[in-house]
Amino acid sequence: MSRTEDHGGERPGNGGSLAHRVPDLGALELLLAVARVGSLGRAARELGITQPAASSRIRSMERQLGVALVDRSPRGSRLTDAGALVTDWARRIVEAAEAFDAGAQALRDRRDSRLRVAASMTIAEYLLPGWLVALRAQRPDTAVSLLAGNSTAVAERLLAGEADLGFVEGLTVPGGLDSAVIAHDRLVVVTAPSHPWARRRRPLAAEELAATPLVLREEGSGTRQVLDAALGGLARPLIELSSTTAVKAAAVGGAGPAVLSELAVGEELGMRRLVRIPVQSVALARDLRAVWPTGHRPAGPARDLLSLTRG
Amino acid sequence: MSRTEDHGGERPGNGGSLAHRVPDLGALELLLAVARVGSLGRAARELGITQPAASSRIRSMERQLGVALVDRSPRGSRLTDAGALVTDWARRIVEAAEAFDAGAQALRDRRDSRLRVAASMTIAEYLLPGWLVALRAQRPDTAVSLLAGNSTAVAERLLAGEADLGFVEGLTVPGGLDSAVIAHDRLVVVTAPSHPWARRRRPLAAEELAATPLVLREEGSGTRQVLDAALGGLARPLIELSSTTAVKAAAVGGAGPAVLSELAVGEELGMRRLVRIPVQSVALARDLRAVWPTGHRPAGPARDLLSLTRG
DNA sequence: CCTGCTCATAAGCCCAGCTTATGCAACGCG
DNA sequence: CGCGTTGCATAAGCTGGGCTTATGAGCAGG
Numbered sequence: 001m002s003r004t005e006d007h008g009g010e011r012p013g014n015g016g017s018l019a020h021r022v023p024d025l026g027a028l029e030l031l032l033a034v035a036r037v038g039s040l041g042r043a044a045r046e047l048g049i050t051q052p053a054a055s056s057r058i059r060s061m062e063r064q065l066g067v068a069l070v071d072r073s074p075r076g077s078r079l080t081d082a083g084a085l086v087t088d089w090a091r092r093i094v095e096a097a098e099a100f101d102a103g104a105q106a107l108r109d110r111r112d113s114r115l116r117v118a119a120s121m122t123i124a125e126y127l128l129p130g131w132l133v134a135l136r137a138q139r140p141d142t143a144v145s146l147l148a149g150n151s152t153a154v155a156e157r158l159l160a161g162e163a164d165l166g167f168v169e170g171l172t173v174p175g176g177l178d179s180a181v182i183a184h185d186r187l188v189v190v191t192a193p194s195h196p197w198a199r200r201r202r203p204l205a206a207e208e209l210a211a212t213p214l215v216l217r218e219e220g221s222g223t224r225q226v227l228d229a230a231l232g233g234l235a236r237p238l239i240e241l242s243s244t245t246a247v248k249a250a251a252v253g254g255a256g257p258a259v260l261s262e263l264a265v266g267e268e269l270g271m272r273r274l275v276r277i278p279v280q281s282v283a284l285a286r287d288l289r290a291v292w293p294t295g296h297r298p299a300g301p302a303r304d305l306l307s308l309t310r311g
Numbered sequence: 312m313s314r315t316e317d318h319g320g321e322r323p324g325n326g327g328s329l330a331h332r333v334p335d336l337g338a339l340e341l342l343l344a345v346a347r348v349g350s351l352g353r354a355a356r357e358l359g360i361t362q363p364a365a366s367s368r369i370r371s372m373e374r375q376l377g378v379a380l381v382d383r384s385p386r387g388s389r390l391t392d393a394g395a396l397v398t399d400w401a402r403r404i405v406e407a408a409e410a411f412d413a414g415a416q417a418l419r420d421r422r423d424s425r426l427r428v429a430a431s432m433t434i435a436e437y438l439l440p441g442w443l444v445a446l447r448a449q450r451p452d453t454a455v456s457l458l459a460g461n462s463t464a465v466a467e468r469l470l471a472g473e474a475d476l477g478f479v480e481g482l483t484v485p486g487g488l489d490s491a492v493i494a495h496d497r498l499v500v501v502t503a504p505s506h507p508w509a510r511r512r513r514p515l516a517a518e519e520l521a522a523t524p525l526v527l528r529e530e531g532s533g534t535r536q537v538l539d540a541a542l543g544g545l546a547r548p549l550i551e552l553s554s555t556t557a558v559k560a561a562a563v564g565g566a567g568p569a570v571l572s573e574l575a576v577g578e579e580l581g582m583r584r585l586v587r588i589p590v591q592s593v594a595l596a597r598d599l600r601a602v603w604p605t606g607h608r609p610a611g612p613a614r615d616l617l618s619l620t621r622g
Numbered sequence: 623c624c625t626g627c628t629c630a631t632a633a634g635c636c637c638a639g640c641t642t643a644t645g646c647a648a649c650g651c652g
Numbered sequence: 653c654g655c656g657t658t659g660c661a662t663a664a665g666c667t668g669g670g671c672t673t674a675t676g677a678g679c680a681g682g
Contacts (some may be wrong), residue, residue, distance in 0.1 A: 059630090267403070
């Protein structure tokens with residue numbers, strides 16, 4: 001009985017879900033603390049728990065992973081070689097969690113925040129959380145609120161005085177707003193590694209791209225606009241989906257070639273879940289801009305955030 | 312009472328540790344499942360739990376974050392706007408956890424694995440987990456074991472027949488091994504954003520770099536070797552630390568400029584915790600190579616993995 | 623030799639998350 | 653129009669993981 005039965009989503013051969021095989025955030029934070037301070041007890045104090053709790057938690061993490069992580073000695077604890085590696089991998093999870101937390105907090109703080117940001121989806125998804133983490137490190141007491149929407153919505157909020165700083169990714173800047181380019185983005189053509197295009201040697205020609213049915217965002221999205229403009233309104237949809245995520249999932253699943261922001265596919269390219277297909281002579285670049293009401297040069301917290309965004 | 316007291320490591324103004332503010336992995340996986348299948352009940356079934364469990368878990372996640380994540384209706388559940396954003400951020404955590412899991416499994420499987428990999432630290436830390444995730448997606452039943460060490464150790468394992476495929480990042484290929492370049496890496500000079508160099512307009516000259524005390528890895532490390540070679544053995548240490556992580560931490564903390572692999576600082580640059588300082592006329596590039604015993608061209612699982620590594 | 627640091631073990635508490643058993647609302651179909 | 657199906661919510665009860673306090677044992681240094 002129990003629930004060992006393999007339902008739909010479970011890949012074969014993995015005993016239970018990720019959550020059962022990966023230590024929880026608390027344990028990972030503890031491990032990082034141990035690595036930093038070199039002692040279970042002091043790490044425990046740093047996290048506000050007792051030494052036995054830390055000891056037991058590290059031990060159960062070692063049991064779970066099947067690997068010794070720390071070398072205990074009467075004079076402290078050091079990471080084993082495997083432990084150092086695990087700790088580095090753990091740090092990635094914790095950093096992602098920090099970004100999540102910063103973003104979530106901004107989503108919640110809505111009311112009494114000192115800095116109200118409006119951002120387009122792509123920027124809110126991929127860039128903003130990192131900026132918020134950095135901002136929090138610099139100015140821990142700046143409460144930020146975030147509102148995500150398309151370029152028009154961002155402009156409205158700014159002009160209505162309901163937001164202090166905006167971020168957009170269109171080809172044009174909405175009227176009534178000043179802007180500064182903070183980064184560049186590019187649309188890229190991607191396929192699953194199994195797709196024939198992944199084995200091409202020569203870059204794709206614009207006509208080939210225009211002639212091929214693609215997995216795309218819906219008409220009206222920023223991404224789609226740029227693509228249509230670049231191809232002269234010719235983009236041929238295989239499927240139209242309403243979120244970047246859905247498009248990625250379809251592409252990973254082998255539905256067909258997709259066109260997506262470079263920002264959106266970084267992770268997937270790194271993990272080789274998607275392969276980037278070079279394209280020739282198609283202008284797929286676009287600017288990412290910070291925007292604010294004409295004249296109202298960002299000051300205070302808005303200026304702090306803005307200065308973080310241009311590295 | 313309880314433990315609200317702010318001990319050393321806690322930044323002010325954050326109520327408790329990350330783990331208390333970020334939903335656990337199980338909840339995040341559940342959220343992703345709900346987003347995918349559009350129903351609490353079906354998501355629950357997919358994860359092998361009951362519908363009330365899923366319902367309660369999503370609800371408590373919403374309470375924790377202070378944001379409504381899903382719109383429930385008698386015909387299913389769809390993400391709210393905020394929910395879509397949160398789900399995207401959650402996906403990053405889950406992906407990091409998948410990489411962690413793939414790595415940890417390789418660390419454990421030591422014995423009966425079909426593919427034994429030996430890799431240098433930098434590659435094991437930053438690249439390999441992603442490759443393993445991709446490999447698992449392609450060939451779910453390939454058990455991989457991982458041994459991390461320096462170039463010499465990698466070569467030894469391969470030549471002793473204790474590893475099937477190696478990855479090194481040196482300037483030279485150890486004797487007795489064939490190799491293929493799989494990627495390029497570059498050392499970069501980084502500082503905390505507060506460092507004077509961060510506000511420089513002109514690239515750093517080689518002499519300035521050589522004349523400045525730097526935060527460095529210990530002598531003998533791959534990174535250090537490349538730097539010394541590039542500067543003509545002149546690198547002047549401010550501190551010498553024994554792990555990439557420690558170097559990063561020192562640099563982030565403002566100890567001084569550091570020289571690190573591009574791979575190692577990607578995250579920090581994105582979050583603006585570190586700033587990259589352009590350098591002129593210093594050859595800091597290096598190749599990342601797959602290696603194997605001369606003649607034993609990789610086959611089977613080794614070949615699968617190898618083909619994943621050249622995107 | 624005692625004091626102070628480290629970690630380990632034991633016994634007990636508490637809450638988060640699970641289960642089963644319900645109820646209620648909306649849709650589609652004979 | 654009632655019936656079955658699908659989807660979510662609520663209630664009551666169990667269990668285990670993680671916490672606490674209390675204690676012991678190994679090693680270093682004044």
